[in-house]
Amino acid sequence: MQLELTEEQLDTLIGDVQSLYGYDFGDYARASLHRRIARLMTVDRFVSFAELRYKINSDKDYLARFIDMVSVNVTEMFRDPAFYRALRSQVFPVLATYPLIRIWHAGCASGEEVYSMAIMLKESKLLDRSIIYATDINPTALGVARAGIYPLSQMQKYSENYMAAGGSEEFSGYYTAQYDMAKIDGALSKRIVYSTHNLATDSSFNEFQLIICRNVLIYFNQVLQDRVFRLFDDSLEGLGFIGLGSKESLRFSTVAESYHQINAKEKIWRKGRK
Amino acid sequence: MAQGEKIETRQRIVLIGGSAGSLAVLLVVLPLLPRDLAAPVILVTHRHSGSDVLLESLLSARASLPVRDIEEKEMPQPGVIYIAPADYHLLFEPDGSFALDSSEKVNYSRPSIDVTFESAARAYGARAIGILLSGANADGAQGLYDMQQHGGTTIVQDPATAEVDYMPRCALQLFSPAHIARPADMAQLISSEVSKMQAPN
Structure with missing residues (x-):
């Protein structure tokens, strides 16, 4: 740098963003x-901290850029395939017992993992009675998620992840290639609701x-x-995941006592004592 | 925060970065480290995601010190070897504890050695010892230079002994480290450099 x-x-800037926005x-x-x-200072070529601070304070349109650059939006479809395999085998059979399945994907960034979830729900014949609430602090990333258009160059890797996650269909059936981009099948979006939500300040909504x-x-x-x-605990039904x-x-959290890990390797917890 | 004062009394730390050809060096150096080494040893190496377990078990079997996984927000403990997990950048909070970050790759790498070294330079200053080993990538050179500029002790593997000398050569083109060392001498060098730094009170 x-x-x-x-x-x-850094404290000064945090204070500015808090009090202004x-x-x-x-x-x-x-x-x-x-x-x-x-x-951000390097990429947007600020020559000094004072210049960045002036921009934040004087140009409210720059806020979206600031949020987009400060939040980490790196993600991929079926990231950590074993996690998705565990969801499919250990969590979905429980979800299948509910007439309406409500899922919250908090901090979904550009949505790749939300579509991964939708694909798995569809294959388990659960998508039609599911609603996925996909939220993020960053409106720019949510715009990408909503559009469901990703670089075609990523699809090879995603296809490998999908298979490693236990997918058995043709992965290419879930998107249409146009030039160098891939548009995710619109049918997968029908049960997804996108919204901004800030985990640092917003409350439970369902x-x-x-x-x-x-x-x-x-x-x-x-x-x-x-x-x-605590927010998640307030937003999770008894026996939820x-x-x-x-x-x-x-x-190490204050709610730890009310949860147990259902799989030794994958980071999935269930509410209620074992 | 009074960060400058805190660093003086902070735990010492050893960071080793490497890529292609570095595993062989680690297998020479780690078994020779003294069991009472008064600093944690942090390894940042380039490898594929999912290969964590393999590297860890290989090093555990050979190293003289215990090898442990990194838990985010944990304070590194002296006499323990930690391996940076694949697919995350490893950073240090101002208090010296571990932080993980899954943001963009740097130098085509995650973990990036530059990212960890730069962060260690800020958090540990003169209490850090950085070592750059064999590799086919420029990652690590800039970060090691940052460590030197923040008062840290820098060691570069002698390129003549490196299986792939690009990484150590990049560092030597950028600056003059405190030491240029052969793998066989590194454990002794690390141990004596740690001893030179005053113990935290």
């Missing part, structure tokens, strides 16, 4: 947030049987992680 960004400058990054994990903002939140909590400090776990990223854990 060419420009040094001090901890004090209501986005609270105060309880984000510091090291990663520092990297994101240093990266009750779910399954909450997916992967590689989001690693960007939060302990205080915010606990807030989010929570699925996290491969390096995330519910173990």
